[in-house]
Amino acid sequence: MAAKSATKSVEQGRNLRPFYANHTPEQLKEALRRMWLVRRFEEMAEESYIRGLTHGTMHLSIGQEASAVGICLELTDKDYITSTHRGHGHCIGKGAEVKYMFAEFFGKEEGYCRGRGGSMHIADPATGNLGANGIVGGGLPLATGAALAIKKRGSKDVAVCFFGDGANNEGAFHESLNIAAVWKLPVIYVCENNQYGMSVSTERSTAVKDVATRAAAYNMPGVIVDGNSIADVNEAMTAAMERARNGEGPTLIECKTYRTRGHSRSDRNRYRSKEEIESWKGKDPIPAFEDELMALGILTQADVEGVRAGVEKDIQDGFDFATKGTNPEPSSLLRGVYTTGDAA
Amino acid sequence: MSENVRELSFSGAVQEALAVAMENDPRVFLMGEDIGVYGGAFQVTGDLVHRFGEDRVMDTPISELGGAGVAVGAAVAGARPVYEFQFSDFASLAMEQIVNQAAKMRFMLGGKVSVPVVFRMPCGSGTGAAAQHSQSLEAWFGHVPGLKVVEAATPEDAKGLLLAAIEDPDPVLVFEHKLLYKIKGHVPEGHYTTPIGKALVRRQGKDATVVAAAIMVHKALEAAEVLAGEGIDIEVIDLRTIRPIDTATIIESVKKTTRLACVYEGVKTLGIGAEISALIAESEAFDYLDAPIMRLGGAESPIPYSPILEKAAVPQTDDIVAGLRNLVKGRI
Numbered sequence: 001m002a003a004k005s006a007t008k009s010v011e012q013g014r015n016l017r018p019f020y021a022n023h024t025p026e027q028l029k030e031a032l033r034r035m036w037l038v039r040r041f042e043e044m045a046e047e048s049y050i051r052g053l054t055h056g057t058m059h060l061s062i063g064q065e066a067s068a069v070g071i072c073l074e075l076t077d078k079d080y081i082t083s084t085h086r087g088h089g090h091c092i093g094k095g096a097e098v099k100y101m102f103a104e105f106f107g108k109e110e111g112y113c114r115g116r117g118g119s120m121h122i123a124d125p126a127t128g129n130l131g132a133n134g135i136v137g138g139g140l141p142l143a144t145g146a147a148l149a150i151k152k153r154g155s156k157d158v159a160v161c162f163f164g165d166g167a168n169n170e171g172a173f174h175e176s177l178n179i180a181a182v183w184k185l186p187v188i189y190v191c192e193n194n195q196y197g198m199s200v201s202t203e204r205s206t207a208v209k210d211v212a213t214r215a216a217a218y219n220m221p222g223v224i225v226d227g228n229s230i231a232d233v234n235e236a237m238t239a240a241m242e243r244a245r246n247g248e249g250p251t252l253i254e255c256k257t258y259r260t261r262g263h264s265r266s267d268r269n270r271y272r273s274k275e276e277i278e279s280w281k282g283k284d285p286i287p288a289f290e291d292e293l294m295a296l297g298i299l300t301q302a303d304v305e306g307v308r309a310g311v312e313k314d315i316q317d318g319f320d321f322a323t324k325g326t327n328p329e330p331s332s333l334l335r336g337v338y339t340t341g342d343a344a
Numbered sequence: 345m346s347e348n349v350r351e352l353s354f355s356g357a358v359q360e361a362l363a364v365a366m367e368n369d370p371r372v373f374l375m376g377e378d379i380g381v382y383g384g385a386f387q388v389t390g391d392l393v394h395r396f397g398e399d400r401v402m403d404t405p406i407s408e409l410g411g412a413g414v415a416v417g418a419a420v421a422g423a424r425p426v427y428e429f430q431f432s433d434f435a436s437l438a439m440e441q442i443v444n445q446a447a448k449m450r451f452m453l454g455g456k457v458s459v460p461v462v463f464r465m466p467c468g469s470g471t472g473a474a475a476q477h478s479q480s481l482e483a484w485f486g487h488v489p490g491l492k493v494v495e496a497a498t499p500e501d502a503k504g505l506l507l508a509a510i511e512d513p514d515p516v517l518v519f520e521h522k523l524l525y526k527i528k529g530h531v532p533e534g535h536y537t538t539p540i541g542k543a544l545v546r547r548q549g550k551d552a553t554v555v556a557a558a559i560m561v562h563k564a565l566e567a568a569e570v571l572a573g574e575g576i577d578i579e580v581i582d583l584r585t586i587r588p589i590d591t592a593t594i595i596e597s598v599k600k601t602t603r604l605a606c607v608y609e610g611v612k613t614l615g616i617g618a619e620i621s622a623l624i625a626e627s628e629a630f631d632y633l634d635a636p637i638m639r640l641g642g643a644e645s646p647i648p649y650s651p652i653l654e655k656a657a658v659p660q661t662d663d664i665v666a667g668l669r670n671l672v673k674g675r676i
């Protein structure tokens with residue numbers, strides 16, 4: 001759903017910031033819809049887990065929806081993303097349908113990974129999503145490689161790599177950024193800095209205050225944005241896209257944000273205070289976006305309620321679809337290990 | 345004899361070993377991701393950070409190559425680090441330091457240094473954590489001269505083997521099957537070690553020998569119980585050390601039972617069972633065999649997320665029962 005020319009965009013005469021000026025009301029409404037879809041998908045996934053419909057673990061991005069959607073707003077299905085263990089937002093942002101995501105959670109053949117991957121590997125290659133990742137930092141070289149392939153085929157597409165603050169201490173981060181800069185690859189590194197890698201704060205794990213500072217070591221721009229403001233995120237993304245498409249190489253965008261849920265199902269939040277969590281709940285990116293849209297007269301209260309109602313229906317329909325899904329046959333276990341000899 | 349009835353969970357036994365080691369030896373310290381105030385992803389280190397402080401229970405950044413490698417360097421320089429991989433799968437990020445450095449340093453330097461580092465390796469499937477968090481990679485490390493590899497089946501051995509590993513002058517990888525963390529069993533108090541390189545016959549039998557480790561020992565014992573009802577008498581060997589393998593115990597058992605089954609969760613091909621089969625084929629026990637050797641191993645696939653497929657990917661008790669029944673009755 002890349003931003004199109006401003007023919008129908010929100011009034012040009014007004015002094016609107018680029019995010020609002022350069023997108024149509026329909027595009028902005030769709031962005032809001034996707035943010036709600038992420039939120040409600042995760043709340044429902046959490047409930048399914050509690051009800052025993054899902055096993056394993058899951059990592060919720062509640063409170064971080066603005067970065068996922070604000071970045072993906074500029075992408076088409078031909079652009080790639082690599083995602084993380086906290087990847088439901090990236091997946092929906094890139095255009096996945098929740099019914100196939102629920103099906104994946106319930107381990108069904110209808111799921112995006114035919115029930116083989118689960119939450120931590122959710123992917124939709126058809127929309128350019130190369131997948132969530134169980135390995136912290138695992139997507140960094142992959143996105144860089146996708147950008148290399150784009151460059152080799154000479155198209156104007158880009159690759160986006162989502163990763164967490166924790167991942168910036170893996171060797172894969174440093175090696176990838178260096179390669180991308182030396183080869184001027186069309187890749188955008190998006191660090192969702194929610195201030196903790198599991199229980200360890202960035203102050204305790206990372207030698208620099210801002211991950212963006214590290215961009216300097218690899219001779220690329222390092223941009224810090226309010227990760228809870230979709231407008232801030234998107235404007236930084238637009239600039240990075242332009243740079244990538246002009247052959248100028250990679251950009252590192254650091255989105256400062258916070259996860260209001262625990263790291264995963266087993267988190268007891270012993271490393272942070274209730275006050276800290278509560279204060280960030282007050283900076284929820286979704287109502288903030290809604291308020292802005294309404295204050296600018298782009299959407300009415302009725303529009304916003306319509307978006308929420310539509311999302312509610314999608315979630316319920318998706319959930320129902322998934323519960324009726326097909327369980328994999330044990331005899332199909334070896335399917336997908338190799339390409340050759342695989343029954344499509 | 346109140347000491348004899350004291351029970352601990354497997355994870356509690358591991359934690360107690362770490363505490364005993366740190367109490368007895370000021371050189372011992374722990375490194376790993378989220379092992380401090382979080383208590384470890386599986387709550388193994390628990391509140392050790394409160395007892396021993398952050399200098400000895402060190403949360404590392406998410407940097408496995410660096411973290412594990414720093415542990416190796418500290419060991420060479422006289423410390424006794426115990427590095428926890430949050431999941432043993434992530435040791436793949438640190439292979440360089442484990443395989444190229446830790447394993448070979450003593451040898452390459454003409455025996456002039458030793459590398460007393462311990463890596464704790466939570467492993468195995470059954471938790472729905474899918475392909476990158478469920479592997480059983482013991483055989484990978486067992487392939488490397490210079491490394492030792494142990495894997496306990498009981499809380500008692502979990503403590504004893506870990507203490508032996510920490511006191512060992514060479515690098516030891518201590519695998520811990522995640523599904524065993526909650527099992528309970530008798531654990532002696534205080535300091536003791538379980539010798540590295542010694543298997544244990546957990547059940548005496550005369551019809552067939554099952555060699556297994558960790559969770560597969562429990563499944564094999566369950567299978568043996570079922571088969572006992574059919575008049576089939578199974579001997580179960582708990583391997584306990586993957587490298588160096590206790591060949592003598594296995595050979596002696598096979599000479600007695602004349603049949604061998606290897607049961608392991610790691611991928612069947614080129615796995616632990618291949619080694620055990622070969623060592624029997626090469627030994628005097630070969631002449632005693634009354635049936636071909638049987639291997640029951642993990643499927644030739646990554647571990648899937650779907651619970652149905654996940655179960656199908658590793659040997660279950662029913663598979664072991666059926667396999668052994670066939671081994672003993674099918675072909676004579």
Ligand SMILES: Cc1ncc(C[n+]2csc(CCOP(=O)(O)OP(=O)(O)O)c2C)c(N)n1
Pocket residue numbers: 059085086134135136137163164165166167168194196197198263377406408430434437
């Ligand atoms: C290589 C590797 N190390 C450790 C883990 C365990 N783990 C999963 S998520 C996580 C925290 C990641 O932190 P961050 O990158 O900041 O992402 P966030 O969870 O905050 O979104 C850890 C330690 C892993 N999955 N992979």
Ligand SMILES: [Mg+2]
Pocket residue numbers: 164165166192193194195196197198
């Ligand atoms: Mg983080």
